[in-house]
Amino acid sequence: MDVPSILERLRSDPAIGGSVVHWESVPPSPGSFEGFPDWVHPAVGAAFRARGIERLYSHQREAVDLVHGGESVLVSTATASGKSLCYNLPVLDALVRSREETPDRPARALYLFPTKALSQDQVAELTELLQRLPVETCAFTYDGDTPPEVRRRLRDRGDVLVTNPYMLHEGILPNHPKWTDFFRGLRFVVADEVHTLSGVFGSHVANVLRRLRRICAHYGSSPLFVGCSATIGNPAEHGRRLFGLPLRVVDRDGSPKGEKTYVFYNPPLLNAVAGLRASVVEEARRLAPVLSGEGHQTIFFAKSRPTTEVLVKYLKEGARGKGEDPGKIRSYRGGYLPDLRREVERDLRSGAVHTVVSTNALELGIDVGSLDVAVLVGYPGSVASFFQQAGRAGRRGNPSLALMLCRASPDDQYLGGNPGYLFHARRERIAIDPDNLAILGNHLKCAAFELPFRRGEGFGDAPSEIVDETLEFFATEAGILHREGDRYHWMAPTYPAEDVSLDSTDMDNVVLLDVQAGSALSELDRAAALEQFHEGAVVGVQGDTWVVDRFDYEGRRAYARRANTDYFTEAQVSREVRVLSLEERRERGEFALHRGEVHVTTIVPMFKKIRYYTRENCGAMELKLPPEEMDTESLALVLAPEAAARLGLLAGPRAGAWKGLGNLVRFAATLFVRCEPSDLGVVAEARSKRFEAPTITIYDNHPGGVGLSEAAFAGLEEILGAARSILERCGCRSGCPACIGPPEEVGPAGKETALEILGSFFAVPAIVG
Amino acid sequence: MLRADPRRLAEEARCPSLGEVSLRDLVFLDTETTSLGGGAGVLVFLAGIARVEGEELLLRQHFLPSPGGERAFLEAVRGDLAAAGAFVTFCGKSFDRHRLEDRFRFHGLPSLFGSERHLDLLHPFRRNVRGIPDHRLRTLEDRLLGLRRIDDLSGEHAPQAYFDHLAGRRGEIERVFEHNRIDVLSLVALTALLGAGRGIDSPIGEA
Numbered sequence A: 001m002d003v004p005s006i007l008e009r010l011r012s013d014p015a016i017g018g019s020v021v022h023w024e025s026v027p028p029s030p031g032s033f034e035g036f037p038d039w040v041h042p043a044v045g046a047a048f049r050a051r052g053i054e055r056l057y058s059h060q061r062e063a064v065d066l067v068h069g070g071e072s073v074l075v076s077t078a079t080a081s082g083k084s085l086c087y088n089l090p091v092l093d094a095l096v097r098s099r100e101e102t103p104d105r106p107a108r109a110l111y112l113f114p115t116k117a118l119s120q121d122q123v124a125e126l127t128e129l130l131q132r133l134p135v136e137t138c139a140f141t142y143d144g145d146t147p148p149e150v151r152r153r154l155r156d157r158g159d160v161l162v163t164n165p166y167m168l169h170e171g172i173l174p175n176h177p178k179w180t181d182f183f184r185g186l187r188f189v190v191a192d193e194v195h196t197l198s199g200v201f202g203s204h205v206a207n208v209l210r211r212l213r214r215i216c217a218h219y220g221s222s223p224l225f226v227g228c229s230a231t232i233g234n235p236a237e238h239g240r241r242l243f244g245l246p247l248r249v250v251d252r253d254g255s256p257k258g259e260k261t262y263v264f265y266n267p268p269l270l271n272a273v274a275g276l277r278a279s280v281v282e283e284a285r286r287l288a289p290v291l292s293g294e295g296h297q298t299i300f301f302a303k304s305r306p307t308t309e310v311l312v313k314y315l316k317e318g319a320r321g322k323g324e325d326p327g328k329i330r331s332y333r334g335g336y337l338p339d340l341r342r343e344v345e346r347d348l349r350s351g352a353v354h355t356v357v358s359t360n361a362l363e364l365g366i367d368v369g370s371l372d373v374a375v376l377v378g379y380p381g382s383v384a385s386f387f388q389q390a391g392r393a394g395r396r397g398n399p400s401l402a403l404m405l406c407r408a409s410p411d412d413q414y415l416g417g418n419p420g421y422l423f424h425a426r427r428e429r430i431a432i433d434p435d436n437l438a439i440l441g442n443h444l445k446c447a448a449f450e451l452p453f454r455r456g457e458g459f460g461d462a463p464s465e466i467v468d469e470t471l472e473f474f475a476t477e478a479g480i481l482h483r484e485g486d487r488y489h490w491m492a493p494t495y496p497a498e499d500v501s502l503d504s505t506d507m508d509n510v511v512l513l514d515v516q517a518g519s520a521l522s523e524l525d526r527a528a529a530l531e532q533f534h535e536g537a538v539v540g541v542q543g544d545t546w547v548v549d550r551f552d553y554e555g556r557r558a559y560a561r562r563a564n565t566d567y568f569t570e571a572q573v574s575r576e577v578r579v580l581s582l583e584e585r586r587e588r589g590e591f592a593l594h595r596g597e598v599h600v601t602t603i604v605p606m607f608k609k610i611r612y613y614t615r616e617n618c619g620a621m622e623l624k625l626p627p628e629e630m631d632t633e634s635l636a637l638v639l640a641p642e643a644a645a646r647l648g649l650l651a652g653p654r655a656g657a658w659k660g661l662g663n664l665v666r667f668a669a670t671l672f673v674r675c676e677p678s679d680l681g682v683v684a685e686a687r688s689k690r691f692e693a694p695t696i697t698i699y700d701n702h703p704g705g706v707g708l709s710e711a712a713f714a715g716l717e718e719i720l721g722a723a724r725s726i727l728e729r730c731g732c733r734s735g736c737p738a739c740i741g742p743p744e745e746v747g748p749a750g751k752e753t754a755l756e757i758l759g760s761f762f763a764v765p766a767i768v769g
Numbered sequence B: 001m002l003r004a005d006p007r008r009l010a011e012e013a014r015c016p017s018l019g020e021v022s023l024r025d026l027v028f029l030d031t032e033t034t035s036l037g038g039g040a041g042v043l044v045f046l047a048g049i050a051r052v053e054g055e056e057l058l059l060r061q062h063f064l065p066s067p068g069g070e071r072a073f074l075e076a077v078r079g080d081l082a083a084a085g086a087f088v089t090f091c092g093k094s095f096d097r098h099r100l101e102d103r104f105r106f107h108g109l110p111s112l113f114g115s116e117r118h119l120d121l122l123h124p125f126r127r128n129v130r131g132i133p134d135h136r137l138r139t140l141e142d143r144l145l146g147l148r149r150i151d152d153l154s155g156e157h158a159p160q161a162y163f164d165h166l167a168g169r170r171g172e173i174e175r176v177f178e179h180n181r182i183d184v185l186s187l188v189a190l191t192a193l194l195g196a197g198r199g200i201d202s203p204i205g206e207a
């Protein structure tokens, strides 16, 4: 079937059409083209032409001209808009020219991709291009899979080094004396998929890049930075924070587009009171005969590995039932062996497979060709991911379809009701904070290991007084630096990069161990471990249940044994926030919005055992755990006490709404700031000590903060608007897990009260200026 | 004073070009570093270098008094190593050589270890000597040379001794010098044993 016939069936079948909540049709665009720039070396132009590239999209031309002119650039355009050409063309040009002009100092380039699979894919494409050049050049991946005997040769001979932030951090930078020729010649640093460099990970990577630039300066090079990203709300700001230098943004997409239809499908309500909807996996199974089959190619994106496996099983059964070949339906996810993944990729490109079910592993730029239909089984959690998954459908100039199945969760339900959020403006911000003290401090250690620090030298765009204070602390208190004159030398027997994980701020993660085998089962940061790894906790690890025997808080270890329980455990958590400082404030009617630093204390005094299915409480136990303390960044929403009294929030049946609203606002924030809900914490108080009024505090759930609540504060009105829309559109009567929470938690009047609170917020126009 | 057959050494080391090197051109090298791992933050702070001059064995120890003087220190070490026909080390192919090369590169100094002429005694002794618990230098000294160190500072304590020295704390830096000196002398003795071509496969305790 072709896409128009599929659309026709979706429209005409009443059993389907009734659940379609929105059609969005994006008309085709012929694209805007330009020729190769005159400055391109003839051999490089020829190499691209030999691959069938005769002209450039206008954004490619804009980007390559800027890079050639010596500017750092962030390209923020849609999936499949030819972003790799934006860096490959100027890089190849420089490789060839430098070999002609300064043969003793050939240009080199470093490519960073967030995953190993992507780097391998990129090297294959690059090698094809390089082989067409008249000079001998080579590109290679350098990652955990590179055999040691090959590494040395690659270090000396590689022109384009393709790696990931982890390898750069732990393997390459601390060993830069082995890479002297490489760093001396380094002219370009390319970072692709930089919208994935957000939150804690992005804040770490920004510091890894500070270290990289410092090492380059030592060897006398000063590379340009070229970043590529999906379309995001704040490309200039994100690029500047990540690379630590001013750069130009290229975001006017000139690639041609076929007609694309986006369909939002909301599974029917099964129970209107509870807001319960049919499962998206079941609905995907029901729609599969329409969406996938012979004659076109379809990709299903599932949110988890188990869902991928379940869905592919369903689809294969369906194919068998119809007498079709189930071998043309495959699954794809991380965790498969590379050979198997390559095989599926190849079969997709050749058309031997017509349907693939994948996790987000296929969302990033791995080349599987373009397909016809993308089915998103649930919102993938960020706007960038939504468009990357949807962008997998769309062959040059042909019509394509992206269909999203909305789960019964607040974000999916919000998007189903407000597709304009996705199409009319790109509001999702990527937040990072490279100056987070814990993260910065750890990278200062790594940097001091790599090169001695001069006092006053600074570290990228980090505040220089903080850098000097930290170095002095390392020298006098920590005893890991030796100060000689105005220089600090690393003087410790350790390898600091080994102890710095790019995925967390807290180096004291708690590890859950199998008490018998002694092997690690899982890992959590300390605050989360208090709630989940306490003595008696039931923990699920990959389908098995484990019970924690002992929690060694000091030793950062929990010991568990496998056990089949008929109950799960729920820790009772109490959190207190204390305001440390306030940095920004604005008002709207009876609300005050604040941004500042808070101290958060988490106590877990007890936990409950709850029976599966019946949810009956079958016991509670006290815990004796020390409180967990953290300073972090936050925002606060404060309601005037008179308004709270009027709305009935102070006591009685309506009081539970405030807490429910806090959870909803936290959730809505993740629509506007790229992060997981667990990256943000929330505390709703009926009366805050500091403000003497009802207060919802949302904070970065990472010591020191990584810029999330700062970005959320900037867009708080939009976030509250989204929260209101989720409440208004939710099919439930008085609260459910897809909006404010079930009535047992927020009270029978929780939903209407929360709507009244938000209504009074928006009743007063915003003060502009 | 050092008797050994270069061809024999070359054969044992599986490195034919060593056979062309005169014994007088052998340079025995052992270093002490601020970490037993690698990476840009690891300094070589002591290099013990010995060679045969006339009828004497000349042993010189270069010491890095503080990290700011590293370049001068490395140039002095290079001066002493430059004329080497071949290096003799223990475990140097995987350790000492890389630590020194990293420091040279760090300071933009050219490589010294480009040639193949490097006799790392670990490998021939590991191939030939069986029936001993391990092939650490200490064990070979004990079983093959009958040498027992008294009051030797173990190599893994060398970094801390150097940190103490830099911080002006009373420490054991003198014992590191002694430890390094004995290491170099053992290299000479083991080379003689290897070059003599008799029975290194039978521990002398049993001969």
Ligand SMILES: [Zn+2]
Pocket: A275, A730, A731, A732, A733, A735, A736, A737, A738, A739, A740
């Ligand atoms: Zn609801």
